[in-house]
Amino acid sequence: MNKALRNPVVFTLFVVPALILFLMFFIYPIFSSIYYSFTSWNGVSATVKYTGFSNYTKAFGDERFWISVKNNGWFILFSVFIQVPLIVIFSLLIANVKKLKGLYKTAVFMPSIMSTAVIGILWGFIYEPNIGLFNKLLSLVGINPVYWLSDERFAMLSILITNAWQWTGFYIVMVLAAILSIPGELDEAAAIDGATRFQRATRITLPLIVPIISVVIMLSIAGAMKAADIVIVMTKGGPAGSTEVMATYMIKYAITNFKYGYGNAIAVLIFAFTLVVTVLYQVLIARRTERVEY
């Protein structure tokens, strides 16, 4: 080891810059948010009034807040049970194509590098009731126009589909990298033993990529808990608050109304809920699938 790095003082000094950044941009904002969540601060005033747990009791007693929590739940469920299986299927398909693999990878990855605002507009056209693609297709089979974004029954689903479209490609590239890193000998050995393509995919490849699928699920859950931009762009939380998620609830009911104390309480709750969900997932599921031995 380098002589200098054996010196504890030098060693500590190396750590200090990163530690300062970590404290400044992570620890301090969290504690500052927790502090303000117990106040009625309006975001401007120099004086801050302590109000105890009133912001939290207000949130827990507000029907709108629970609607937004439920919608975050829909994001998680849609990601885990619809999006992730699709990611795995597409990854396996792309991994096995012989030609134009690069083109497929680029095509599926493209939406994840596009701005959410652009995606919102793009899908706004697809969902447009009169000239949108979906309704044009439905009209071919004689179905009346569906008001995708203005009908409470379809608005949330429309957002979930758009959000999945945006991020599926990003995760496919991750899973694809894991599939392509599996030693080719395993696949070849199974083929020599007479395994079909389907059998090799489900019995060899799939078990070996479980750890990365687990990471994808974790990232999807974290992403689902902080979703906001896609909702703002597509429905603004409407119609009548039916697509509100926790982050948009925080903006609409707290920040916009000069209620920064309340807004911080919601931010703390988002943080706490995300922590609980991810810890539960880690403890109950992810740890069992952490290691794979070839």
Add this chain to the structure above:
Amino acid sequence: MKKSMTLLLSLIFVSSALLAGCGGNNNTSTTNGEGNKTGTNTVEATNAPATEEPVSEEPFEMTIRHTQVGADKQKRLAILEDVVKKVEGDVPGLTFKLDGVESDVNRKEKLRGEMAAGNPPQVFDLFGSPDSKIYAKENKLLDLTPILEELGIKDKFSNLDPFTYEGKIYGLPIGGSGEGFFYNKEYYNSKGWKAPTTFAELEQQLADIKADGKVPLAAASKAGWVPLMLANHLWSRYAGPEVTAKFATGEAKWTDPQVVAGFAKYKDWVDKGYFKKGELGFEYAEYTTQFTSGEAILLYDGTWKSSVFKPGQSGEGLIGKVGFFNIPPVEGGVGDQTALMRDVNNGYGFSAAVANDPRQLAAVKSFIKNLFNEEMQLRGLVEDGVLPAMKIDQNVLNENITDDLMSEIVAVLNNSQSSFPAFDSLVQADVTTEISNIQIQKLIGGQTTPEKMGEALQKVQEEANAAVE
């Protein structure tokens, strides 16, 4: 040892740079602090003569945060730029830095953050109610009362209420607006109709347009404020123009039968299919398009919309083919049935810190003098369709207006005997959020009744009224 020393020095350098970077510029907060040392609750713009000492010509810079960004605000930006040139000529050494920011971003994010940190720009776009009152309460705004008195324009504004806090004026509206129906004159002429003079006539026209296969009323209700313009006017027709101001004081209730009658009329029009279908999914931009494309025959909007019907704008094809009328009187309606919904809620405010620098104060005085005068107000009206926020002689107005639509708008304004502001400047933010984001959309979507809507709003209103600041 040499290596360790080099590493140590490097780390110290990096850490110092980091800490220096994190340090704030305390100049503004220091001046704020001094401002507060005066012991007064508000920082007043003193009229102390700044001429006792020779005026310094040292260069100095001030920032104007404006919201004139985008193609449709170029004319207003041109007016601001002309004012900037004049002020720079008036105040030796002054250079203005124009900082253009989108209106909502400025209002809800940037300015608030700067106010909290104590470093807002010297001049900034400001909303009257409730923003200016919150900032004024925290001593963040310059009290303009003495400046307006010195310039002799204190009584020249038609309404400064949204910018007034505890009797002092903290901001000046750049223009005003009135809300009413824009209608497709070409279609009306083809039917041999005229602008309706009674409510029954209006409703008959809506029914006939619907029967004709056209959309009677443009609609885009993704943002709640758009349908609320018309809803607000309707409940004010039924329950009186003063009713909304009484909700916050408890003198009136959202559940009052006449208020509910206003909601019911709106719901009635929704149920009859007078609005464009699927409106809850449409943005405000589509509101205009429905009208300019000829799909919708009527558009309820603010007078600012008149700028669309000018050469080079999206409604160019309708120049000379658009008229404007106020909502006709409602039979049995309370109060003045000619009352027009008018707002003067957006303008300019100034940082309280300006009071501590005589040269900046002089620049602010010059800015107010050069922007808030008859010439600039008329330019705003003629070039940009923005109604004057200042009182202007009718003859002068008539001389300057050459546009038919604007003449009609001014005639409607003159025919209305009173006006009232939009609900969001009269009720608490929580009530605004409830009606804009939930209740009006529920009413349109058929998920609530006018009665239930009134009850839900009254519940929030009572909580807001009871809340202790």
